[in-house]
Amino acid sequence: MESVQSFFVLCISILVTALVLKQAKKWLLGHLRMSSAMKNVPGPDTFPILGNALDFIIRPQNQYLNEIERITKAHHPLFRLWNGPFLCTVHTSSWKYAEKIFNNSVHIEKYMFYEFLQPWLGTGLLTSTGDKWHSRRKLLTPGFHRAVLDSTHDVITEKSAQLIEILESKGKASQAFDIAPLIWQCSLDIICETAMGTKMNLQSEIRQRNVAYTEAVKEAMSSFVRRCVRPWLHPKIIHDLSPTGRKFNKCVKIMHNFTDKVIKTRKEEYSKLLRASMDNGDGKAHEARAINTKRKAFLDILIEAAYPEGYEKKPILSDEDIREEVSTFMFEGHDTTASAIAWTLYLLGHHPDIQEKVFEEVERVFGSNLVATSEKVSELRLLERCIKESLRLYPSVPFIGRKLKEDLNLGEYTIPSNTGVFVLIYFLHRDPEIFPQPEKFNPDNFLPQACEKRPPYAYVPFSAGPRNCIGQKFAMIEEKIVLSHILKNFRIESIDKPQDLKVLIDVIIRAEDGIKIRLHPRM
Template sequence: MMFFSCVGYIVLIVVTIYFILVLKQWIRLFKYINLLPGSRAKSFLAHSTDLVKGRATVFKTLRHWGKTYGPVYNISATNLFPSANISGSEEFEKIASTTKHIEKSSIYKLFDRWLGQGLLTSTGSLWHTRRKILTPAFHFSILQNFVSIFNSETKKLVNDLQKETDKPWINILPHISLFTLYSITETSMGSTLNISTSADKSYIKAILELGGLLAERLLRPWGYNKLYDYISLDGIKERKITNDIHNFTQKIITERSKQFKKFQVPSENDSYSMRKKLAFLDLLLNGKEDGNIDDQGIKDEVNTFMFEGHDTTSMSICFTLMLLANYRKYQDEIYEEVVTVIGDNEDPDINRLNDLRLMERFIKESLRLYPSVPFISRSLEEDTIVNGYLLPNKAIVNIHIFDIHRNEKDWPEPEKFDPDRFLPENCVNRHPYAYVPFSAGPRNCIGQRFAMLEIKAVLCGILRNFILEPIDTPETIRIVTDIVLRPENNNIKIKISPRHNKI
C-alpha cells in the first residue's frame, strides 16, 4: 500500500513540475510576443471574433493588420496561443535562412489526418531523409518525362475548352483544377484518372471538398481541438473524406508495388533517352527497398504531393489566365514568343519551355501578386532577434507571403502589374527574400521547377488555340482566406474565343 502511495506522490510531483515548466514557458512567450506592435486584445478570445466574419472579410482584415503594424507584429486568435507575424523580406530571412527553424507550427497539425508525416509536415531527420529520397524526381531527365504528361493533359484541356467558346464567359477554375489534378496523379502515382469511372470521380470530388473543410477549420480556434473531429458535422465529414482518399491512394500504391523493380536512381547527368517513365511513387518504392521509408511513409508522401501539386498550381494558372485576359498586349507578345520558340503545333520540350523568357516574367509577376501559398507558419527552435524584437524559443511565427510580395520597401507601386520587375537588371539589388512564392531557405518548395514547367506547358496550349478576354479583373476579384490563395465562390471568369488568325 505504501509502495503505491509513494508512486502516486512521484507521479503527482512529475506532473506538477511539467505543468509549472509549461506555464513558465507560456508566460515567457506571452511576455515577449505582447511587446510587439499590434492591435491589443481586450479579451481572452483576443482576435478570434475578427476571424469568423467571412473569409473575404478576414482576408482584408489580415492585409490591414500587416500594413498597419508590420513588418513584425502581434495578432493572435486567442491569448492562449500568442504568435508573431512577419510581413517583411529582411524579417523573413531571419527565420527561413537557417536550418534551426525548419519545424512547422502547430497549425499544420490540422493536416495530420490527411498528410501524416509527409514532406510538408515532417521535421528533423525524417524530413531530411524524405527530401533526399524525392530530390531526384526533379532532375532534368525525369522532368522531361513529366513535360510529356503536361502536354498530353493540355491537349485534353484544349478539347474541353473548345466546347466553351460560344459562351459569353466561363469560370476557368474547374477546368484548370481537373487539368492539374490529372497531371499530378499521373506524375505522382503513375496512374491516369478517368472522370467517367465512379471511383476516380469520387476521388476527384473528395480532393476538392477536403481543402474547403480544412480552410474553414483553420479560422476557428476551436477547430484545433481533436474533439472537433467527432462532435462537429464538418469534422465527421472531414474524417470520412480523408478515409476515402487514403483508401484510393493505398489501392494505387498496392497495384504499382506488384510490378515494381528496383532501379538505379538517375543522376543529373543522365540523358532523357536513357530514362524510363518514372513517377514520384517509384522513387518512394525504391527508398523502401533501401530501408529509408515504410509503407505509411510512402502513403504520406503521395498524399502530400497530391495536395501540394494540385491546388497550388491550379490557382496560379487561373490567376495568370485572368491577368493575360486583362493585359492583351502581353498576351499577344507571349503568343508570338511561343510560336517563335516552339512553333504553332509542336509539343514543347523542357529546353524550349525554359527559353520562354517573357512568359516566365509574366508568370513570376502573377505569382508575386497572387502567391498560391499566401501564408506559412514556423515554430522557433531558439530565441531569435528580429527587427530588434526578441522572438522566444517555441514561439509560433506566421509569415505572410502575400504581404511580403506587396511590401513597398521592396516593390515600388506594389499593386501595379509589371513583368519587367523580373528583367535581370531589375533583380540585381532586390532582397533575396522579397520574392518567395515557393518559400525560401532550406525548407523551400521542392517542386518549384515542376510547377513552372507545368504552368508554361499549359499556357502554350491555351494561347496557341484561344484568345482570352477579360470578365473578372484584379479589381473585381475578391480573395478569401484559405489554405491556398482562392477567389470568393471559386470563380475566376474569362471569355475564351478561338484563335483563327494564327501567326
C-alpha cells in the first residue's frame, strides 16, 4: 500500500514539475521574443536591473510628468520603457497609433498595472475584461439612456445650489483658497444621489467619514502610482507588507466602508418598496421591479439584476459583485468629473475675456432662474467648448494602458502580443500638428468646422472605441450645470500660473497644491 502511495506521489510530482517547466519555458520564450523586439524600439538609456524605473524612483511624484515629457519629446511618436529587468512597456503620443489601439475590439484588455487597483475596484467595468466586461457593459448601458440622464438635472441643480451657498462665504472673504476639495465633495454628493439613488447630503452635513473617503481616494491613487514605478512592489505579498501597501489597504478599507453604506441604504429602500408593492399587488415580483418611477439609478439596475426572481430568492450578483461596480462608478463618476470642473475654472480664471463671454451665455440661456433642462444644457455651446478645451489640456485620465492580445504594427515597429501599450493622452492632446499653439487655452479648437478637420482619435479624453467611457454624457451634463451656477454667481480669478503648477499624474490628473482661486461675487 505504501509503495502505491509513493508511486502516486511520484507521478503527481512529475506532472507538477512538467507543468511548471512548460509554463517557465513559455514565459522565457515570450520574454526573449519581447526583449528582441524592444531592441528596435527607441527609448532612453537603461540602468542595470532597474531599467528606466530609476528615472522615476529618484524623483518626487510631482516631477513624473516632466520626466515623461522629456522622454516623449526625445522619442515621439513611440518609445519603450523598462520597468525592472523583465517588464517593458511601449508608449505613444500619436493619434495614428492610438487609433490602432482604440479602434480594435481585440485590444480591449487593460494592462497588468490595473490589477493593482483590484483590491479597491475589484473586477468592475474599469478593470474587467472578456465576457464579464461585455455582460456588465450591456447590463449597465440602460442606466445612461437619455431619459435617465435628463432626469438627473434636478439633483445636479440642487447640489450646485448648495455648493454656491458654501462658496458665498469664500467670496465675502475675498481670499485665495483651494476650490478643488469643494468641487470633489459636490461631485460625490451628485453621484451618490443620481447614480446610487442614495441621498447622502454630503455638502450640507460635512462629516468626517465623507472627508475621509475623498482623502482615501487621493492617497490610494498616489500609492498606486508609487507601486507602478517600483518593480519590487509589483508582487502582492511584498506590496502588502510594505508601507505603501499598508497605506493603500487602509485607504481601501475606508472607501469600502463608505460604498457599503451607500449600497446598504439603497438595498433597504429597495426591499421596503418591493415588499410594499407586492403586498398591494398580486405578488408577482416582475411587476414590482421599478422602484423609482421617476429615475432608475445605476445601483437600482444592479440590485434588480441581482434579484431577477424577487428579493426573497438567492441573488445572482453577490454583494461583492455589486460593490465592485459601485466602487468603480463612484470613483470614476465623481473624481474625473470634479477634475474637469476644477481645471475648467482654473483656465477660465486666467482668461477673463472668455469667462465673461461664458457668463453672458449662461445669462442668456437661463435668465434669472437656473433651472436646468436638456434643451437649456444643450444651448451652452461656448461652455461646452471650454470644458472640452480644458479636457484637452488637462485630461482627467492622462494615460490609458492596454495589453496587446496579438502582434501589432505601429509604424516600422512590430510590438509583440502580451506587451503593454500606453496611450499618453496628455501629450497626444498637445500635438502641434493637430493643435497649433498646443499650450494655449483656445475653445475655438472645438468649433464644428475645426472638429470636422481633425482626425477622430486626436482628442480622446473619454478614451475611444469599444471601451470608451460609459458615463461621458452624464459627465458633460454635470460639468455644464455646476459650472453655470458658479460662473453666474462669481467671477473667477486664478492664482497660480500654469508654469508654477505642480501637476500630479495619479490615475486622475490633479494639481499637487490644489486649484487656488479668488472669488468675486457678481451681485
